[in-house]
Amino acid sequence: MKLRLTHSILLALIMVSAFSPADWKSEKRTGYIVRFTQQDEATRAEYVSLLDQGKKDVQTFFKKAYRTDFEVYIHPNRQSLDAQWQADWKMPDFKSECWMVASGVATKLDLLSPSRWKEDACEHSYEDKEKTQELITHEMVHVFHGQWNKSPDFSEVEQLDWWVEGLATYASGQCDRSRMEEVHKALVENKVPITLDKFWSGKNRYGQSGSVVMYIDQHYGREKIIELLPLSKKTELLDALKITEEQLLADWKKFVLSKRN
Numbered sequence: 527m528k529l530r531l532t533h534s535i536l537l538a539l540i541m542v543s544a545f546s547p548a549d550w551k552s553e554k555r556t557g558y559i560v561r562f563t564q565q566d567e568a569t570r571a572e573y574v575s576l577l578d579q580g581k582k583d584v585q586t587f588f589k590k591a592y593r594t595d596f597e598v599y600i601h602p603n604r605q606s607l608d609a610q611w612q613a614d615w616k617m618p619d620f621k622s623e624c625w626m627v628a629s630g631v632a633t634k635l636d637l638l639s640p641s642r643w644k645e646d647a648c649e650h651s652y653e654d655k656e657k658t659q660e661l662i663t664h665e666m667v668h669v670f671h672g673q674w675n676k677s678p679d680f681s682e683v684e685q686l687d688w689w690v691e692g693l694a695t696y697a698s699g700q701c702d703r704s705r706m707e708e709v710h711k712a713l714v715e716n717k718v719p720i721t722l723d724k725f726w727s728g729k730n731r732y733g734q735s736g737s738v739v740m741y742i743d744q745h746y747g748r749e750k751i752i753e754l755l756p757l758s759k760k761t762e763l764l765d766a767l768k769i770t771e772e773q774l775l776a777d778w779k780k781f782v783l784s785k786r787n
């Protein structure tokens with residue numbers, strides 16, 4: 527009995543220490559602080575260069591600086607990432623899907639350590655440097671967007687998944703040729719959703735949402751994209767573009783079909 531008790535106390539101590547804030551080390555960078563654990567002591571220099579590049583690319587895209595400093599947490603395993611999301615989203619039972627490896631809001635970016643993707647994730651390969659950079663940049667766009675949005679953690683954002691995710695997809699370079707080809711094909715086959723609310727769903731969600739933002743950028747210009755950053759409702763955004771959803775979708779469709787793939 528005594529032995530078992532000692533064991534459970536020991537186990538409890540190990541579990542507490544595994545997630546104790548004291549175990550987080552940090553490094554101050556220009557504009558942000560990276561927090562990481564012992565496990566990433568050696569790899570963090572690589573991650574920091576991806577983060578620095580992402581930050582630079584985001585500011586170049588928007589021709590505008592981040593409003594404030596933010597934090598980046600490199601979680602040592604999925605358990606640590608899930609514990610963070612459970613607390614942030616007030617969903618104590620939340621368990622993430624294997625493809626979910628990062629999130630970004632105005633104040634911080636949470637990332638599952640890429641060194642753990644092989645064991646703890648699916649659909650992502652750290653070795654694919656270009657895609658890894660785009661993924662990091664995508665989250666950095668969310669941080670930037672949150673800093674200029676009325677709802678910094680996007681909790682009050684309504685019917686704008688296609689916009690928030692489309693913007694991060696497009697601005698990070700994820701709306702690439704192959705994704706555009708997929709959207710083109712889906713349009714020809716009449717397989718795209720009929721409302722924007724459904725654009726961020728299904729296997730073509732990146733291409734569908736990203737290409738609407740690409741259309742807005744190329745038709746209305748980058749200044750308009752920047753004007754839209756604070757908005758938190760689909761109706762506000764359509765009003766700002768002086769267009770109905772039906773017309774926007776019809777124009778987008780023409781745009782995608784006219785692009786040579």
Ligand SMILES: [Zn+2]
Binds near residue numbers: 694
């Ligand atoms: Zn995203």
